[in-house]
Amino acid sequence: MSALLHADWPAPRGVHALTTLRHGAGASQAPFDSFNLGNHRSATGDDPEAVARNRASLVDVAGLPSPPHWLQQVHGVDVVRFAAPAGEGQQALVEADAAVTSEAGVVLAILTADCLPVVFASDDGREIGAAHAGWRGLAAGVLEATVAKMLAAPSAVRVWLGPAAGPASYEIGAEVRDPFVTADPGAEAAFVATRAGHWRVDLYALARRRLEAVGIRRDAIHGGDRDTIGEPDAFFSHRRDQRTGRIATLVWMT
Numbered sequence: 001m002s003a004l005l006h007a008d009w010p011a012p013r014g015v016h017a018l019t020t021l022r023h024g025a026g027a028s029q030a031p032f033d034s035f036n037l038g039n040h041r042s043a044t045g046d047d048p049e050a051v052a053r054n055r056a057s058l059v060d061v062a063g064l065p066s067p068p069h070w071l072q073q074v075h076g077v078d079v080v081r082f083a084a085p086a087g088e089g090q091q092a093l094v095e096a097d098a099a100v101t102s103e104a105g106v107v108l109a110i111l112t113a114d115c116l117p118v119v120f121a122s123d124d125g126r127e128i129g130a131a132h133a134g135w136r137g138l139a140a141g142v143l144e145a146t147v148a149k150m151l152a153a154p155s156a157v158r159v160w161l162g163p164a165a166g167p168a169s170y171e172i173g174a175e176v177r178d179p180f181v182t183a184d185p186g187a188e189a190a191f192v193a194t195r196a197g198h199w200r201v202d203l204y205a206l207a208r209r210r211l212e213a214v215g216i217r218r219d220a221i222h223g224g225d226r227d228t229i230g231e232p233d234a235f236f237s238h239r240r241d242q243r244t245g246r247i248a249t250l251v252w253m254t
Helices: 048-060 135-140 142-149 174-185 185-190 203-213
Strands: 004-006 015-020 079-081 096-102 107-112 116-122 128-133 155-162 171-173 193-196 198-201 219-221 247-253
Touching: 004 247, 015 116, 048 171, 079 142, 079 203, 096 107, 096 142, 096 185, 107 128, 116 142, 116 247, 128 135, 128 247, 135 142, 135 174, 135 203, 142 203, 155 193, 155 203, 171 174, 174 185, 174 193, 185 193, 185 203
Parallel strands: 079 096, 155 219
Antiparallel strands: 004 015, 015 247, 096 128, 107 247, 116 128, 116 155, 171 198, 193 198
């Protein structure tokens, strides 16, 4: 059983992107079985030693050039630029929800369990980025902030939308819908009514709309065809299971 889902996109030469799966590697026990990479105890509750072993094995399993730069994700819009690879045993000390780099060998990482991980790469393969876009961050503008932080022009950037809660499974209330529709009436097309005061939401459609609005070409946006809620054998899902682990989406240049 594979522990990795490689990004299905026309990656620039030397750019690598993937998402981990919940099985195929790792030492975590149920309900975090088995390749949980989230070590925030209040969010997952897994044994910290098991997570540390999982993170150490990730470097070998994924063939990474260095340990990932883990972020302390807070559903915000801050973007950090990394200029050097992470050191061994680095903890999630940088509070941000996105990162960019122009340095080969730097591994960017986003942890999710239904939120949308988004990978960016300049067409020339000289710059990459990664963003954590839950509905709060997406509504607040984390994707726009990531594009703005990159040195490449938006028209010269391509994107991969990693696994997230899918439009067939993710039901939300007005507290999610209203911020999007109030700011952009056209975003209403991403919501399908299910019952009074509730809708199914297409995070992928909302992300595509926002990326195109800042100049990313429509044909440069890829992915967005998985469902973390509806695929329990492949992905952790907070919405489905509440107490669960985290998958990681990684991108780096060689």
